[in-house]
Amino acid sequence: MSLKLELDFQYTASIEKVWSALTDPFKLAKWILANDFKAVVGHRFHFQAEPNEWWDGLIEGEVLIVDEPNLLSYTWASAGEQHTVTWTLQVLADGKVNLHLDQTGFSNPQGLEGAKYGWSAWCGQLDKALD
Amino acid sequence: MSENNQLRDVFDAIADPTRRRLIQLLAESDEIPLHELTVQFQMGRTAVSKHLTILKEAGLVIDRKVGRETRFRLNAAPLKEIQDWVAFYSKFWNTNMMRLKQLLEEEEI
Numbered sequence: 001m002s003l004k005l006e007l008d009f010q011y012t013a014s015i016e017k018v019w020s021a022l023t024d025p026f027k028l029a030k031w032i033l034a035n036d037f038k039a040v041v042g043h044r045f046h047f048q049a050e051p052n053e054w055w056d057g058l059i060e061g062e063v064l065i066v067d068e069p070n071l072l073s074y075t076w077a078s079a080g081e082q083h084t085v086t087w088t089l090q091v092l093a094d095g096k097v098n099l100h101l102d103q104t105g106f107s108n109p110q111g112l113e114g115a116k117y118g119w120s121a122w123c124g125q126l127d128k129a130l131d
Numbered sequence: 132m133s134e135n136n137q138l139r140d141v142f143d144a145i146a147d148p149t150r151r152r153l154i155q156l157l158a159e160s161d162e163i164p165l166h167e168l169t170v171q172f173q174m175g176r177t178a179v180s181k182h183l184t185i186l187k188e189a190g191l192v193i194d195r196k197v198g199r200e201t202r203f204r205l206n207a208a209p210l211k212e213i214q215d216w217v218a219f220y221s222k223f224w225n226t227n228m229m230r231l232k233q234l235l236e237e238e239e240i
């Protein structure tokens with residue numbers, strides 16, 4: 001059991017270009033979903049996926065942190081759950097850009113602060129209960 | 132993603148260290164009466180009861196009366212939700228981040 005999802009991808013592009021792909025609504029529509037995103041703290045936005053019988057396809061969020069071109073964080077609420085999505089961009093030694101995704105099930109970025117107090121040990125023990 | 136029929140979000144329920152400790156204690160045995168849970172904490176019986184109510188509302192705890200005491204046991208099923216969303220979004224973002232790679236490399240974005 002894990003309380004957060006982390007993914008890393010490397011891109012052969014400038015950090016400005018990756019930032020733009022993360023924040024420009026027309027570009028976001030090309031690789032995520034149709035949206036009305038704006039990289040402005042407090043802006044509320046929607047992503048709309050194809051609805052199906054078990055999901056209305058609507059994702060609603062609010063921009064929390066904008067630190068161009070290094071960090072972008074927003075809430076991500078859908079189907080009664082609210083998550084926090086954080087993107088971190090970093091230029092690597094070989095010139096590529098590392099894009100790090102961090103998504104937690106907590107509705108505020110402080111939710112995982114208890115990590116240092118043994119979240120992973122706790123999750124490990126609970127895995128036994130889930131078997 | 133699974134249906135959310137509980138009164139409370141599972142994440143809210145586990146955000147508190149006392150409630151995580153309660154879940155851990157309940158995971159270690161089949162069923163525990165309230166007074167045995169209470170002795171594990173600095174706080175009083177009423178405070179522990181309140182935390183158990185929150186866990187109950189999230190569907191994580193089931194209670195039953197046996198004579199004059201209330202016994203509690205863990206219902207781990209809602210924790211499955213946490214596993215489910217990680218699996219769902221792992222697929223969602225992997226697909227999308229791969230698509231972004233293609234778009235960037237083909238200079239279409």
